[in-house]
Amino acid sequence: MDPAATIAGLVAVLNTSQLIIHLSLRQMQRNRARRLRHRRESLKSESGTELSETTSPSAQDMTLAMGHVDFVERRFWARETSTEWWDRIVLQVWDESQWLRNFRMRKGTFLELCELLSPALKRKDTRMRAALTVQKRVAIALWKLATPDSYRSVANHFGVGKSTVGVVVMQVAKAIVKVLLPKVVTLGNAQVIIDGFAAMGFPNCGGAIDGTHIPILGPDHQASQYINRKGYFSMVLQALVDHRGRFTNIYVGWPGKVHDARVFRNSGLFRRLQEGIYFPDHKITLGDVEMPTVILGDPAYPLMPWLMKPYTGALDTEKELFNYRLSKCRMVVECAFGRLKGRWRSLLTRCDLSETNIPIVIAACCVLHNLCESKGE
Numbered sequence: 001m002d003p004a005a006t007i008a009g010l011v012a013v014l015n016t017s018q019l020i021i022h023l024s025l026r027q028m029q030r031n032r033a034r035r036l037r038h039r040r041e042s043l044k045s046e047s048g049t050e051l052s053e054t055t056s057p058s059a060q061d062m063t064l065a066m067g068h069v070d071f072v073e074r075r076f077w078a079r080e081t082s083t084e085w086w087d088r089i090v091l092q093v094w095d096e097s098q099w100l101r102n103f104r105m106r107k108g109t110f111l112e113l114c115e116l117l118s119p120a121l122k123r124k125d126t127r128m129r130a131a132l133t134v135q136k137r138v139a140i141a142l143w144k145l146a147t148p149d150s151y152r153s154v155a156n157h158f159g160v161g162k163s164t165v166g167v168v169v170m171q172v173a174k175a176i177v178k179v180l181l182p183k184v185v186t187l188g189n190a191q192v193i194i195d196g197f198a199a200m201g202f203p204n205c206g207g208a209i210d211g212t213h214i215p216i217l218g219p220d221h222q223a224s225q226y227i228n229r230k231g232y233f234s235m236v237l238q239a240l241v242d243h244r245g246r247f248t249n250i251y252v253g254w255p256g257k258v259h260d261a262r263v264f265r266n267s268g269l270f271r272r273l274q275e276g277i278y279f280p281d282h283k284i285t286l287g288d289v290e291m292p293t294v295i296l297g298d299p300a301y302p303l304m305p306w307l308m309k310p311y312t313g314a315l316d317t318e319k320e321l322f323n324y325r326l327s328k329c330r331m332v333v334e335c336a337f338g339r340l341k342g343r344w345r346s347l348l349t350r351c352d353l354s355e356t357n358i359p360i361v362i363a364a365c366c367v368l369h370n371l372c373e374s375k376g377e
Contacts, residue, residue: 081159086136103142104343104368105377113371114138120175132160132168140165141172145344145365170357173364181363184370187248190280194293196243201325204284205308206293207240207248208333209269209301211260212341214252214362215350228256233350237337237362238263240295243329245336246373247366253359260300273306296330340369 099107114135121138123131132140136158144154144165155162187193190206197205213234219226226233234256240249251267264270272278279293294308303309310326311319341347344365351358 083159086158104146105372109375117175137168140168144169145346148345148349173361176364176367180367184367185247193242197329200329202329204291204293206279208296208330209240210333211236211238212337213256214347217350217352219355225255225257236263241333241336245332246370250366252362296326
């Protein structure tokens with residue numbers, strides 16, 4: 001074949017290919033624009049959902065098609081949500097009783113909490129959207145912890161996305177544990193606690209200890225270890241409380257199958273009590289016996305020089321009186337658990353978080369419990 005004819009044929013094929021590609025790209029652009037237009041029209045006509053569309057004149061998508069440049073403006077959209085309920089009703093209209101009923105604290109306490117957590121929770125606005133305020137973040141977390149509402153329900157209340165609720169709850173819980181746990185869940189004035197228990201009938205007592213089970217969903221790994229004696233999946237919260245029902249020490253994270261005594265022996269509280277460094281060196285003499293500062297537990301706990309538990313078996317009058325006074329003082333920890341779960345009712349339902357996040361949320365609830373107790377709320 002003549003070389004010139006071959007070259008001419010190849011050029012014709014290339015020109016034809018370029019023309020086909022060019023026409024195909026233009027047709028794809030037209031089809032895409034038509035689909036987007038039909039989609040917007042169908043959304044407006046069928047669902048009635050309003051879409052907020054923002055254009056950016058500086059962001060242009062250039063498509064090069066065989067020497068021809070088309071400019072397509074980028075767009076993004078988000079569903080319209082309403083924040084009227086939070087901005088205009090809750091913040092401006094609700095009275096103190098409504099704040100207490102829904103957020104478990106008065107508005108003044110809520111604002112104090114927001115101020116304390118502000119350095120850890122404040123976020124910067126971006127070009128895409130404004131960041132949630134610290135007050136709104138804390139309110140979302142308190143509402144979720146205080147009620148058994150679903151993530152969708154909380155999201156609809158506050159005008160945010162469902163996934164945003166889960167993210168915000170963990171952000172606030174972590175901030176509470178990091179900033180407030182070392183300041184709020186502490187022993188405080190030991191002598192005041194000792195005097196408080198003495199007024200209730202037990203001398204030289206520094207606290208009452210017990211454990212409670214927090215329901216959880218069955219974990220993927222070693223799920224059988226989390227089934228407690230009552231037959232459901234749970235995680236153990238061990239707490240030492242003072243005479244007013246405030247937590248002075250918490251230890252959380254052990255699977256529900258583990259016995260309270262084993263949890264206690266593996267806690268930092270046990271080691272410090274064993275070494276005699278948890279309470280100040282305050283001993284009293286009863287008769288001819290020198291008595292150190294003790295804590296009170298139920299029969300599940302081991303009898304130690306610094307841990308008193310009830311007598312068992314056949315009891316005489318003196319032992320019955322001892323058991324009565326011990327049980328009367330030890331009941332403060334049972335009442336504290338009741339108020340904790342009654343105040344933060346998400347602890348009554350099966351927690352759907354991961355095994356690493358559940359202890360953080362439980363600890364945050366204990367901190368909030370102490371804050372509310374100290375304010376009488």
